[in-house]
Every structure is written in C-alpha cells, then in structure tokens.
Amino acid sequence: MDVGDTDPDTYVVSFDANGGTSSMANVNAFGEYTLPENGFTAPDGKRFKCWNVNGVEKSAGDTITVLANVSIKAVWEDAPIPEIWVGGVGMFDGDYLANDAMSTTRTQPISGGYAHYSEGILTLYGYSYTGKGYYNESEYNYAAIYSTIDIAIVCVEDTFSSLVAQGDDSCNGIVSTSDVLIRGNGSLTVKAEDRAIFIDGDLTVNGIGLTVINVWSNQANSISITTGKGVEVTSTKGIGFMAQDDVNIYASKLKITAFDHAIHTSGNVNLSGEILELDSTNGSGIYAMSGDTVVNNKNVTISGYASISCDELTINSSNVELNGTLNYHHAILAYNNVIIIAENITIKSNGNGIFSYGDIVVKCDNIEIDCVYGTALYASDKLVDVEAEYIDLSAQTCIMANEVLVTATNDIDLCATSSYGIYSESDVRITTKNINIESHDTAFYSDNGRLIINATENVSLISNGGKQAVYGYLTVTAKEFIMAGVTLNKLFEYTFNNQFDKEYAVFEGDAVDNLTQTHVISSNSSYIDRIETNVVKITELVHILSDWKHNDTHHWRDCSCGSTHEMDTHRGGTATCNDRAICVYCSEPYGDLADHDYGELIPAVDEKHTPAELSPSVAAHYHCAECGKYFTEGKTETTLDSLTGETPTHSFDQKHNSTHHWDECSCGLKQNESIHTGGTATCKDRAICQTCFEPYGDLADHDYGELIPASAEKHTPAELSPSVAAHYHCAECGKYFTESKAETTLDALTGETPSHSFDQKHNSTHHWDECSCGLKQNKSIHTGGTATCKEKAICETCSAPYGDLSDHDYGELIPESAEKHTPTELKPSVAAHYHCAECGKYFTQSKTETTLAELTGETPTHSFDQKHNSTHHWDECSCGLKQNENLHTGGTATCKERAICETCSEPYGDLADHDYGELIPAVDEKHTQAELSPSV
Helix, strand or coil: CCCCCCCCCCEEEEEECCCCECCCCCEEECEEEECCCCCCECCCCEEEEEEEECCEEECCCCEEEECCCEEEEEEEEECCCCCEEECCEEECCCCEEECCCCCCECCCCCCCCEEEEECCEEEEECCEEEECCEEECCCCEEEEEEECCCEEEEECCCCEEEEEECCCCCEEEEEECCCEEEEECCEEEEEECCCCEEECCEEEEECCEEEEEECCCCEECEEEEEEEEEEEEEECCCCCEEECCCEEEEEEEEEEEECCCCEEECCCEEEEEEEEEEEECCCEEEEECCCCEEEEEEEEEEECCEEEEECCEEEECCEEEEEECCCCCCCEEECCCEEEECCEEEEEECCCCEEECCCEEEECCEEEEEECCCEEEECCCCEEEEEECEEEEEECEEEEECEEEEEECCEEEEEECCCEEEEECCCEEEEECEEEEEECCEEEEEEEEEEEEEECCEEEEEECCCCCCEEEEEEEECCEEEEECCCCCCEEEEEEECCCCCCEEEEEHHHHHHCCCCCCCCCCCCCEEEEECCEEEECCCCCCEEEEEECCCEEEEEECCCCEEEEEECCCCCCCCCCCEECCCCCCEECCCCCCCCCCCECCECCEECCCCEECCECCEEECCCCCCEECCCCCEECHHHHECCCCCCCEEEEECCCEEEEEECCCCEEEEEECCCCCCCCCCCEECCCCCCEECCCCCCCCCCCECCECCEECCCCEECCECCEEECCCCCCEECCCCCEECHHHHECCCCCCCCEEEECCCEEEEECCCCCEEEEEECCCCCCCCCCCEECCCCCCEECCCCCCCCCCCECCECCEEECCEEECCECCEEECCCCCCEECCCCCEECHHHHECCCCCCCEEEEECCCEEEEEECCCCEEEEEECCCCCCCCCCCEECCCCCCEECCCCCCCCCCCCCCCCCEECCCCEECCC
16 A cells, blocks of 8 residues: 555445345445344245345344445245244244234334243233234135134133224134134123134133124134123124033123024034023024034023024023024924923014924913914923912914923913914823913813812803813812803713802803713712703712822722722822822823833943043943933942043143233133232342242343443554543443443453554555554665566565666667568668667667657658459569469451450450352443443
C-alpha cells in the first residue's frame, strides 16, 4: 500500500429466497457480520433450516467475514406435519397462537386470548377464532380445529372461548379422526356453517359450559358429557347429536333444538341433570331404536314428530312433558318396556301416547294424556300398570293391553272419543276413589277378561255411541254405580257388591228393560226388584263373601254363613325363574319357578384404563334377564363380584411444562392442572414453583446500576488498548448489557485489541515499516538490483525501483541499406543507425533516439505496363517482372485486317481468305456511239 491509501468501502450482503416468498433487504457490511433470522416465507411443506454462505451451511446467529459482495441463500427442509391445526395454523409442541393469528409463536402472547399446544393438550385461554380454518383436501372441507390424534381441549377456568367456522358451507368447528376430550371450568361456543362437531372417535366433555350452533348434524362414535354447567345445541338442518355408540349426558341444563332428531344413536341413551329440553322439527327428541333410553332429569320437556323412539325406556323425573303433535306419530314408541316414575306427566300426541311392545309401568302423582288419534296407553299383549293420584286420559282408545292394573288415590277419568275406554284380553283391576269411563263405543271390552273395580266412592261406565257400556265380565265395589248404554246383552256376569250404606245401583237408558234375573248372577243377592224406572234395588243380602283364600292349587271365597263359593284351580299368569305364576283371580302365586332365561353367553370384557373410563375385567358369563342372577360359562350360579376383576385406578405422576404443572396417569388422564406459583425469580434463576419445585416464568430484572461510559480504542506508538462500548454491568449475576439493556458479553462490548499493523513504505532512496499510528521501524537505504536502460534497479528488500537508468547498448553502427526493386524482391531503404540490444530502441548516427519507421524509406511497388508480341500479351514491370502472360484470343480476321485480341486489343494472326463469290463472266468491250466500256 502506498502512502496515503484509505480503507476499502463496505460490501453488499444480499439474500436469496431460494423458492420462498416475501423479501429481505440488502445490508452493507465489512469484516465480521452476524447472520440474521430468516425473514422469508417458506415454500409449501418446507421450513427454514439454515443459510448457505459460499457453499457452507450456517445457522442464524453465526458470524461470517465479509470482504467482498456476497449472496446468502436460504436453505429449506421438509416441515413436519402438524398433529393439530387451530384457526388454519399447524401447531407443534410448545406453540402459542393468539386470537385470529395466522402464525404461531414460541412465547406466550402479552395480551388477549390465545391457545397453547403441548403433548396432545390444546389449552384455550379465552381463545377466539373466526374464519374458514384448515382445509382438508381429502375431505373437501374446512375446520376451525382439526386433529389426527387423541386430543384434549382444555377451557381454562373463568374464560370464554369461541370458534366461528364461516365463509364456506363446508366449514366445520371441531373435526378429528380420533378421540376428543373437552374439559376444564371455562365455556366454549362452537358455530359452524356445516357441522360444529365431527369426530371419527369418541367425544368426552367434562366440566365446561358448551354452546353448539351449526347447520348439519354433529357426530361422534360415542358422546359422554358431564358438566355442572349448561349444554345448548342448535342444528338448523340436521341432527343435534348423532352417535354410533352410547350417548351419556349429565348437565345442569341440556337444551337441543334440531331440524332432524335431537339425539340419534345406535347405542344407549342416558340423560340426567336438572333441566332437559329437546325440540325436533322433523324427527324425534330421542331416537335410539337399537338401544335403551334412561332419563333422570328433574324437569323434562321433549317435542317432535315423536318425543322418544327407543328399545326400552326408563324415566325418573319430577315433571315430564312430551309433545308429539307435529304429525301422526307416537309420543313414545318403545320395542320393550316403558317405566316412568315422576310427579307430573303430561303427554300430547296426534298419534298414540305411549306405544310399547313390552310392559308400560307408570308411577306418578298426576298423569294427563291427550291424543287426537290413536291410543293413550298401548302395550300390545303386555301389561299396563299405572299408579297415580289423578289419571286423565283422552284418546280414541284410552288403554289397550293384555292385562291392566290401575290404582288412583283420587280420580280416574277416561274419555274414549271413538272407540274403547279400556280394551283388554285379560283382567282389568282398578282401585280408586272415583272412576268415570266415558266412551263413544264401549267403556270396557274383553272377550275373556273381567273388569274388576274397587272404588271407595263412585263408578260411572257410559257409552255415548249407541252401544253397550260393558262387553265382558264385570265386578264392581262402590258406594254408587252408574252404567249407561243401549244394551246389556253382552254382560256375561255382573256382581255389584254394595257393602256400604246404599242398597241400589242406577242403570240409565234402555239397559234397564233388559235387566232380568238371568243377567244378574250374583253371589250376594237372591233377587232384585225394580223400584223406579231406572233404579234396581237389591232387597236381600244373603251371602257376604270374604276376600280370596287359597292354597297351593286352588282359590275360593268364604261367606259368613260358612259356605264356600267360587272354588276353582289357580289359573293364568306366567311363572318366571324369579316368581311363580300369579293367579288372575286371587292374585296369589302358585306352581313352580320357571327355568332361568340364560340368553346368549356374554363374552368376557377386558379391563379398561383410559382417561374417560376405569372399568374392571368381567369374565364370560350368562345373565338371567328375569331374575338378574349371574352364571358361569358352565351355568353355575355366581355373582357379578365373583366375575369382576379389580377395578383399575389412576396412578398419577406430577408433570410440568414451562407454565403449568399437573398430575398425569399412564393412561393419559390429566388432572389438577394449575399455573406455576410461588418462589422468587432473580436475574440468575427463575422462580421455583412452590407446588412442583420446577423453575418457571421469566428471570427478574437485572441490577443494571449506572451506565458505564464508552472508552475509546488507544492506538499510539506508546500504547495499544481496545475500545469498550458504553454498557451496564449487573452486580447480581455479573452479566453485561448494552445501552438499550440488551444482554451481551464483555467480549461483544470490547473491540479488537489494536495491534501495530505495519505497511512497508518507501521514497526514492529509503524504505521502512510504518503503522497507521505513525510508528516507523526498519528504515534502510535501497540496495541491490541492477539498473538497465529500460528499468531502474529494484531494491532487494522492498522491491521498489530506485536510482537512475543505465546507458544504452548502442553496439556497431548499422550501415544504410539501399532500396531493392527486382522481380524477386521489394524492400525500402533504411538509413544508417544504432539499435540497443537491451531496450530495443533505435538511434540515428548521432545517437539521437528515433524509430525504425523514421529510419525506413517508402517500400517500392511493381508498376506494370501491358506488352505483346505477335502471339501473346502480358503485364511487365520496369524491373523486368512479367505476369499474366496469355495467348491472344477473340476477334475476327478478314482478308483486309488481322483479328483484334479481346484482352489487349492488338492485331494478331494472319489475314483471312478472300470472299470470291460466284465467277463473274467476262464482259466484252463496248465501243458504240452510246457507250464506251472496256472488256472485263
């Protein structure tokens, strides 16, 4: 470097996206440069790996040396496939996602709601999202939350989270190809333009308040909800909850409003809680035709085409209101038994009230059934058993069954609008205070059964349609008995037991005319007298019969007179393995027990130990559906306890992440999740959680102290010391910080320690080493080298030229050379001169420097003239050089002139022959007066 040279300019560092998108600005740098974080957007399916610097891979934060312009290229690698997408963003373990954000962070958002994903748990801290969400190309739909693994969604206590999937009619709320557990003490609302919940696995909800609003059906393999808060579902065009397996819901309030079924499942339904409201526009409130339904809610309101359709139904409630008036369907349709225990029951239907292929058992305070068409209680060939204070039934037929037992502590009112009050193939036993059966057709109809009424007050059996009031056997015990109809000729046997104060029965209408001793076969009256038109008085009470008495084979009644009446063998009833058959007349058991109903072998059940279920193993066995007893595979009686293994229990280990700790079982169940608390952070150590003893949170602020001012670099001939930037120094941890309090190191604050950097410098006589600070050393005179006439001597130390040039090597005088112009040579003349063999220069005779061109004359050239002889022509120079010699050619000779050469225009060759023509004959001489001509 020569004296006075300066430092080079900075160089350009540019960035190549290498297939990515967006841009990064160029920077200027010289020397050490720290590679930045990636600012490009990765190509689809890729993520940033590192930088490529001149073929070498470098990480962000690494340093490089910039001594020329350099292009730094982004290197991408295949991005791992996320297991969960939230708001259209793939999340990995430890990711945070702020409300409506389009990318994740590795640190918790400072403000607003957010989601956090860690080890299969998605925690919602008041997270909200509105948009299409993740697009599933294989299913052609979107999802606000999409998962491919078992996932737990935790709604943090006292927070409200919201998912609104909108923008396309294929937008779903929560979609998963595996099980989903939603838990916590917060609230979650899911709205969707398609399905709010669409899970190809089991759905479990614990603790949270859940609101679901969507268009089409919500679906899961099974649904299990347990919460002290409310669950509200609205499906405008589909099913509220649809499941392949069981639906179990406990909620303080469960409200489902759906266009189709409110609940649809191929399994069982078990509902409990305070309030149940199911409303279906075009289906059933509950549709579970392949499974049993159990409803244990305190207050139940269900409406739809049919309120409930299932296999077996059990309701245990305070108030039950069922409305099936939307079409000609049943309020309840059951393929097996119906058992309802409640305080108040109200059923309205355009079809049947309760339609069952099994028994109907109702225990309540008040029951009211109003059916426009159909039957209020229909039990096919089974039993209807009703116990209540008040019973009010209105239908085309009030009760139709094989056997009927009705008990009311107050009143029974049956109104059959077009058919029977009660239709039964067997006995009907009614115990009440007052009973009124009013029918358009027949109040009681049975070919084989007996209507047995035991009333403490009044009995009224009325036909308004012109038929008999009773068709069958009749036994009435009451204070007053009124029967109104056209005829009694179908009254096979009639007994009126007036064991009270009155002695008469009242028959209204034409039936009185047909009443004779033949029609009254009574064991306690010898004859009757007509007192008035419609009053028959029993005048002699001879036999006062006892209640039924019995032994193992017979039943009978005893009279106070000592006689025995109505002795007969026990009849009717069906024995089971639990109970002997019950005689239809005396209601006493008789005969032997039936064999057990073993049914199919129930296969063994493995122990279940999952987050949602703890159940023991159960050995293969038979279970008698009648008596409830259990039997081994060999049909030996046993107990369920003997068949059942130990119930597994959760064994919890404490686990933690950066923000929370929890107890986790090997099955994956997590509980007691809490935020880290306690402990005191310093700038060296994070706070230690007082519960799990793990460090958490951020470090405390440093003790920065006063700003230590910058010290400049010293570089003088006498001293070398580096610069130190202005900084803070923490007295607690000993760390260093920049003026903006960003953490750094002393090395980073300290410049390079200067060192004498010597450049060799020189002048015309000397050379030396000199530093920028002015320090000089090793000064010496130039030596060595040999000067020529061309170059000065080169110093052997510093390689700089020095001194004078040497004299030229003229040599001998080169004499003048004359010009040469011959046929074989053309050369110019050259004046006499000298020529230096060292430098190649030319000099005149007086040794004045000149050039070869100045010494050299004009180069001669050939100057040709055309020449010829008699046969040829050619070009000839004055030096005698001939060229282009050729024979004469062309032209035409005549007898007068030779041919002219077409090239040189000279005559050549011989003359041509004459053109003689024809012989001209001789002409004689003419010598006349008129002509004188010679002879020819």
